[in-house]
Amino acid sequence: MIGSAGGALSAERYGIGRPATEAEISAWDIDVDRDGRKLPPGSGNIAHGRDVFEAQCTSCHGARGEGGTGERLVGGQGTLASTRPVKTVGSFWPYAPTLFDYIRRAMPMNAPQSLSDDDVYAVSGYVLYLNGLVPDGTVLDARSLAAIRMPNRDGFVPDPRPDVRP
Template identity: 80%
Template sequence: MATRNVRALAAAFCAFGIGSATHGAERFGIGRPATEAEITAWNIDIDRDGRKLPAGSGSVAHGRTVFEEQCASCHGGRGEGGTGERLAGGQGTLATAKPVKTVGSFWPYAPTLFDYIRRAMPMNAPQSLSDDDVYAVSGYVLHLNGLAPEDAVFDAKLLSAIRMPNRDGFIPDPRPDVKP
């Protein structure tokens, strides 16, 4: 029954032109196609291997400063959590009755940490940090989890080389249409 309702709704959208952004712009006089520059500005995803990481670098020390200014109010001074998620600790807890999912215990790939911070943080001003600041904060969060020394300077090469403790803790998707 639910599938039939979804199909009927989809058919109605198509019949009335609701499914077409171009048609809606013409018909209602609102909206416009995105420009190439707008698409490029949002096409910033980083894959798990770090192949699309940008140029730049940031030290753990600088990451501590940025974290204190931009992140600690939500995530706690040492990543222990607060109004925002806990970021540090939890190693060895995933198989227990009370797993603690953090960057250090659960996160599978360090380059995707960069992607998430750059795309979504700080929550009140996403995409406001420079790439150098994002490398620095990523390094600091990895340092809080014992995965990077205090004197490390992160760039695309070093961030991609970090092997996260839970990298092999996920079950591969067996569907043939999904590429690893």
Template identity: 65%
Template structure:
């Protein structure tokens, strides 16, 4: 008998209209407005032009060290892939039946690489690298793809100037409401 009553109550609730008050008048008594400092802590996105890049500088050499310690277990010792995505190679494959989409073959902006590493890597500890380490790993991955020399260093001024091979061939979202 109890199960039947529960079923009837559930069905009735599913078909009842919502309460007559607006969302803005509902006070749940939970949460709070984020502070400016809290918002700034999450406002770390970098656009293709390098807007919002942080201070710091990283070299290919430091990037190799950090990559070996933090990235190679998933992406392979030279970025060839493994548990994680392949980061290197794929040049000239995008127009083939089996394209290999890597940082060096597919990504249109080096700043996107920095942004992704900074936000999401290393797994499972995203945002644990310093700005210098993120610049360094970015430099190393670009070096592995033949885009930077061994002696290169990246910072907020030099990173946006790295010219990616697929920059002019990347197709953006054609929807007019997407920027």
């Protein structure tokens, strides 16, 4: 059964479910880790990102990422240690490749995984641009996105509990 370690047993016992096919597994195996491994081929520029953002993102995140029904994406630099921290991509997010990962798998909320990889590179670049982290005209691809050092990269500390693996 898809998503179940005991899938074959469940199928035998209850007559429902089936093992996931390799194609089904690969379609969902799209995670990108913090250092950018598994970023797909493709690229996107700020201008295209602005267009995609206006068409797909402004209804929730505001025209310039200031927030609305969706989270605020822009600003907040220097507020994390304050009594009113503003957690945004520019202030809180530790790794740029995971921004790509999140946008690709979860946005837009009404149609997750509907953007092309080029669109996701472009939107990621536009959000980074709105936060002053890349200049206008930037073209992002797997190499350049992984090379971006986010302002809060060193703001997280390891969990010291013995039952939590690093």
